[in-house]
Amino acid sequence: MAKRKSIILELFEFIKVHKTYWLAPIIVLLLLTGVLIILGSSQAAPFIYTLF
Amino acid sequence: MPSDLYILGISAFYHDSAAALIKGENILAAAQEERFTRKKHDHAFPKNAIHYCLQEADITIDQLAAVVFYDKPILKFERILETYLAYAPKGLKSFLTAMPLWLGQKLYLPREIDKGLENLYEGPIYFTTHHESHAASAFFPSPFEEAAIITFDGVGEWTTTSIGVGRNNNINLLKEIKFPHSLGLLYSAFTYYIGFRVNSGEYKVMGLAPYGKPVYSDLIFEHIIDLKADGSFWLDQSYFNYCTGFTMTSNKFHRLFGGPPRKSESLLTQRDMDLAASIQKVVEDIMLKVANRAYELTGLKYLCMAGGVALNCVGNGRILRETQFSKVWIQPASGDAGGALGSALFTWYQIKGNPREIIKQDAQKGSFLGPSFSQSKIREFLQLKKAKFSEYNNEDLLTKDIAKLLAEGKVIGHFAGRMEFGPRALGNRSIIGDPRNPDMQTKMNLKVKFRESFRPFAPSCLIENTDDFFELNHESPYMLLVAQIKENHRIKVNENQESIFDIDKLKQLRSDVPAITHIDYSARIQTVDEKISPRFHKLIKAFYKLTGYPLVVNTSFNIRGEPIVGTLQDAYRCFMYTDIDVLILENCICKKEEQPKMEGADEYKSTFKLD
Structure with missing residues (x-):
């Protein structure tokens, strides 16, 4: 199995390169609550257009 | 590397x-x-x-x-x-x-x-x-060493429209428009409002447009979109809901056009057709401006395009006719x-x-980049189905017999060679018919494809004869350009007939190839080149020899809501459960009346969600 860079590391590299520091607290919060968000969600996404 | x-x-x-x-x-x-x-x-x-x-x-x-x-x-x-x-x-x-x-x-x-x-x-x-x-x-993949490039779609990461330049092995995107200002999303918003499914009903809006008049275009430009001379544009987000909600349009949008979105599958009115005509005109105007800007920026005479909006073949045809670009290549997928x-x-x-x-x-x-099936596999499959079929070893004889069946008015499912990549069937996974037959469009729409009667069909024409029938001096191998039918093939519709209400216009004969003539005398053309598609070329040539017409009706081999047939089983099932008269699987011809009965037609039709 291939060894890949962690997504969290990539996210913070992105923030550093693009200087989008405002993203950092949101991402930390999302990662902390991620499991709850996933468990609390319904499976079907009702988006009319898959923008998100 | x-x-x-x-x-x-x-x-x-x-x-x-x-x-x-x-x-x-x-x-x-x-x-x-x-x-x-x-x-x-x-x-x-x-x-x-x-x-x-x-x-x-x-x-x-x-x-x-x-x-x-x-x-x-x-x-x-x-x-x-x-x-x-x-x-x-x-x-x-x-x-x-x-x-x-x-x-x-x-x-x-x-x-x-x-x-x-x-x-x-x-x-x-x-x-x-x-x-x-x-x-x-x-x-x-284009045949150009250097060319201007335009991409437009709904949205990717941020970009929704871009202008770039391609030189040898390098592309460089020069200008871009970012989300939420998007030509693709604007068209999809109207697709939604007219009652079709977003991301698949856009073709219907384009097909419906010629039935209407662009009476809402000014309103769209006045309220919704700010289009600048350089082709850049800005959408007033208060008319849309796609950034925060689960629908495309907002109540303000509905108020502007005088009502809620049309309910899916309800009767189409003149207003729906006028809305389709209006958004089509707006999108064409923007496409032209973006193309002119790409020409100004690059000074190159060739243009390449991709992105969902580049499937708007009416707009593509106008870019070819009305801008300085002498050649256009559009990615079929x-x-x-x-x-x-x-x-x-x-x-x-x-x-x-x-x-x-x-x-x-x-x-x-x-x-032609998809799967194909060997003759022995096909024979084995048909034997397993206990199907009656004639197998040919001579392609000349085979294409001659298919041409004869076409001329008799048969609707033929044609499955041969590798499957197409992209939404258009280009002869290898196609349903074909005689374009001279005045009942062909209605029959194919209602009894074969089970789809709305207004939807037009496209012609596949020998490239060497395109000029005899269409106002098109450019190849269109991927069916992505719309052009007018030449005057000498048109049948004039008198003023009384012209005023006939909306969809009833369909019944009027407008040319000697009515099955592929849209109500504005336009056609979405596939030029068939012997070097690219030898077998399909031979087939149309045989039809030409027999009838004097170098073109056939070509629509994708599927029913409404179904992906184009992929396997032999998909093709046989579609053939048996619809009014397709004849099925061609490579070198085998199967006639409907000779086949053993197959139960399950209703179940098959209900399998696919309407598009």
Whole structure:
């Protein structure tokens, strides 16, 4: 199995390169609550257009 | 990078998942996942399409030198967070719906790709931007050494429209318009408002437009869109709901046009047709302005296009006629599926810096990049079905007999060679008919495809005879250009007939090839070249010899809501459960009246969700 860079590391590299520091607290919060968000969600996404 | 290395391009998780495999600069295979799973616009990881591509090249996953995904997930994630933040607290429900998908899957693409490749792939995974993928799919397979490039679609990461330039093995995007200002989303908003499904009903809006008058165009320009002279545009977001909600349009939009969105499958009114005509005109005007700007910026005489909006063949036809570009090449898989191919080509040429050899015709191989079936497999299949069939060893005789059946008015399912990559059937997975037959359009729409009667059909015409029938001096191998039927083939409709209400106009004879003549005397043309498609060319030529008409009606081999047939079983089932009279599977002809009965037609028709 291939060894890949962690997504969290990539996210913070992105923030550093693009200087989008405002993203950092949101991402930390999302990662902390991620499991709850996933468990609390319904499976079907009702988006009319898959923008998100 | 040695020229015998394999690169796999993938598009997935949004709509139209696909895989494409190249070996050096050579495009070996490309296919959309929906053809295998039978779910239209399937967005799942394209494991079946990948499996097919590897099988076609006779390689295994571990032989891949690189895998490329067609957009950049983190950049897209940033756009999503920034959009929600800009509108907060509005859009909370949408945010809570989107985040699980992102935190559970879309953000972890390397993991998802590894999983999809059964953890057998150890090499690098690249990510190209969405519009780089589109631009690469438009320029690299084109027959041009240098060309202007335009991409326009709904949205990728941030970009929705871009102008670029392609030179040899390099593309450079010069200008871009960013989300939420999007030509694709504007057209989709009207598709939604007119009561069709977003992301698949856009063709219907384009087909419906000639029945109406563009009476709302000024209103759209006045209130919704601010179009500048350089082709850039700005959408007033108060008329839309796609940034925060689950619908495309807002109440303000509904008030502007005098009512709520049309209910799906309800009766189409003149107002719906006028709305379609209006948005079509607006989009064409914008496409023209963007194309003029691309010409100004690059000064090049050739143009390449991709992105969902580049499937608007009426707009494409106008770009060809009304701008300074002398030649246009449009990626046949212009939607997101084509991003798989573009990302692989981008990696080969731009990331790896390999030289590019220009192929005179183009490098797309007629877009015949999908699976095919051997004659022995077909024979075996038909015997298993206990089907009655005639098998031919002589292609001349076969095409002559098919031409005869066409001239008798038969509707024929034609399944031969490799499947097309892209939404258009180009003769290999097509239903064909006699364009002279005045009942052909209605029969094909209502009894074969089970779709709305207003929808037009396209002609496939011998390239050497295109000029006899159409105002088109340009090849259109991928059915992506619309042009007018020549005066001498038109039948004039008198003023009284002209005033007939909307859809009833369909019944009026407008040319000597009524089945492919739209009510504005236009046709979406496929030019058939012997060098690209020898068998289909031979078939049309045989029909020409018999009737004096070098063209046939060509529509995709499927029913409404169904992906184009992929396997022999799909083709046989579609043939048996619809009013298709004859099925051609490579060198075999099956006639409906000779086949053993098959139960299950209703179940088959209800399998597919209406588009």
